[in-house]
Amino acid sequence: MQTVITATKRETGSHSILTQLRKDGKLPSVLYGFNVEETTPIYFDYKAMAREVQRNGVNHIFKIQLGDKTYNAIIGEIQRDALKGKVKHFDLHSINMKEELEVDVPVSLIGDSVGVREGGVITQPNTDLKIRVKPSDIPDSIEIDVSSLGVGDTLSLADVRDQIPFDTLNDDDYTLATVTPPTPPAEDADLEAASMTADDVEATGEKLDPNKPGRTD
Structure with missing residues (x-):
């Protein structure tokens, strides 16, 4: 009641x-x-x-x-x-x-993303969707399955619009989720710098001073 x-x-x-x-x-x-x-x-x-x-x-x-x-x-x-x-x-x-009205409804990401299992990080740039719906049919949230997202993948509204049982008013490129590559540990970055050779530097157009490593030009 x-x-x-x-x-x-x-x-x-x-x-x-x-x-x-x-x-x-x-x-x-x-x-x-x-x-x-x-x-x-x-x-x-x-x-x-x-x-x-x-x-x-x-x-x-x-x-x-x-x-x-x-x-x-x-x-x-x-x-x-x-x-x-x-x-x-x-x-x-x-x-x-x-009468139907326009409301913002929270988006709930569901599923175990492939990219997350591989060490990626999932982010949710937009947490709501604007829909047109009758008042009695307003949902508490809209579930979006991200199971198939791999590292580097982005899920936009265009990818799932036909799976949402409401008239969705956001643009097709409205981003719902993305999986970014994992950040390498700081020690790995230090090792990479330490292993750089003179040939590596010359390939990038930089020069090394034998007495003072680093760029001189």
Whole structure:
């Protein structure tokens, strides 16, 4: 059963009002969108809202009670304290449950990459995908299998778009994962430098001074 979260309309115009709300354990927000006549400043009980987000995730559809009206809303922009990382404000977008909307959904990489087994390092340049979907079908995450990625391989959206059961809006070259070669240990690099000969240096166009090894030109 979906939990109804009670919101209260708040005053605006003074930074001290927001500061006091946060001291009192409240979370400032704004509500806008479907069936909302104008953007409305509101606040919640911080702990109550945090519990719902932890239980259902940020892509959850929250049922918001404001006065005598109830709204279905999703979380929009989130603002955090720069030092502590604590959420200090967020937007709530009221939605029409019958219409599709665009949302960013986390990407979850699954599978044991061939390149990683060979010592490579897998990185995830982009952690979200933008999709168009009905509110009731918003997934918690989208799984992308990286099992076949070898060292030096890159996986872009074009490679897996037809495997994703949603209308995905990012460009084809949107990078989801890449496997980079392992970094050689520092001692190996030192040994390589130590084994370099005069012939190796001349082949690169450098010259050696017999009394002072290194480049002189």
